[in-house]
Amino acid sequence: MQLPFATLDVFTSTRLEGNPLAVVSVPASRRAELTQAKKQKIAQEFNLSETVFMHQPAKKGDDAGDGVGRGEDKDASQVEIDIFTTESELPFAGHPTIGSAVLARFHWYPAVDTLLTKSGPIHLDVSSSSGKDKKGQPQSARARISHDVRLHQKTLADVIPPGQHDSYPGLSHHLPAVRAAELAAPVFSIVRGMTFVLVCVPSLELLGQLDPGLRLDFDNLPGGPLLDADRQPPAGFVARYYYYTGPGSNSYVRKMRTRMLELGAEDPATGSAASALAAYLAVAVNQTATAKFEITQGVEMGRRSVIRVETRSDVQQREAAPAVDDGKEGAQVELREVWLGGEAVVVQYGTLVVD
Structure with missing residues (x-):
């Protein structure tokens, strides 16, 4: 054939x-x-x-x-x-x-x-x-x-026992600030079967010091499944996506540097993770109707990639608190469109x- x-x-x-x-x-x-x-x-x-x-x-x-x-x-x-x-x-x-x-x-x-x-x-x-x-x-x-999309309830800190936070295999123990960010990072799915732990790194210097050889076994975490119950089983693809937001952003485009290291080798560009990151920031954090992102990845490995994402949402401000606390604050945001672009x-x- x-x-x-x-x-x-x-x-x-x-x-x-x-x-x-x-x-x-x-x-x-x-x-x-x-x-x-x-x-x-x-x-x-x-x-x-x-x-x-x-x-x-x-x-x-x-x-x-x-x-x-x-x-x-x-x-x-x-x-x-x-x-x-x-x-x-x-x-x-x-x-x-x-x-x-x-x-x-x-x-x-x-x-x-x-x-x-x-x-x-x-x-x-x-x-x-x-x-x-x-x-x-x-x-x-x-x-x-x-x-x-789904913002899952648990973080890595919830499924890795506190006594193992300083030693659990696969975490960035050589960078304590990054390890803390990994444990606290939101877990966000862009589609069923594609989930990312979105790790905000404090500095560009720390982003460059990440270890490409680290890998977490997301299917066998000691505290049970990381994803919400109705997204189990199977978990599908789960990985950490590291990002840093530095100077260069403006009111029209938010610019970020990212790295994907979960596969045991670095990935030059991860459009699904970039889409998940943009959707999370637009819906769960910034709560904006239209948001544009320029995400640069692969710089550290010599394969610079530029990923562009635009999100469009329906945003409605709550006039009063709900009768029953649903855990949601501020605006109600429904993600309508995610556009991924590039050359x-x-x-x-x-x-x-x-x-």
């Missing part, structure tokens, strides 16, 4: 920076043959943070496609994608979404306006881009992220041969 593929660098306009992504094109006739186990092995072969399997939309009455340009509907408005890490399938991930959007819209399927993912349909907005990538230049896209550039095309 021969499968066309492309690789891209995402959240960057410069090749060999940003976050690498592999996208494998799956003909309709090969769909059943390309099992979950084979997809997982292919993701391990690419050995990137994520690999996407983009299912070719077959022409009506024709499911015999065997490669890009054969038997497929080039005018399709929807394309289905599956997202895999080297360990498992994800319902949603940010840089695979933006990379797939750029590749589909500007290179393979120019009429596509929706990506179909396990987390739901993702609407694309590429109206601000300059056109097709005729000279190998990066293209940008925005994606309206399907969301099912991507194709690095290579090839053919994957699978037995």
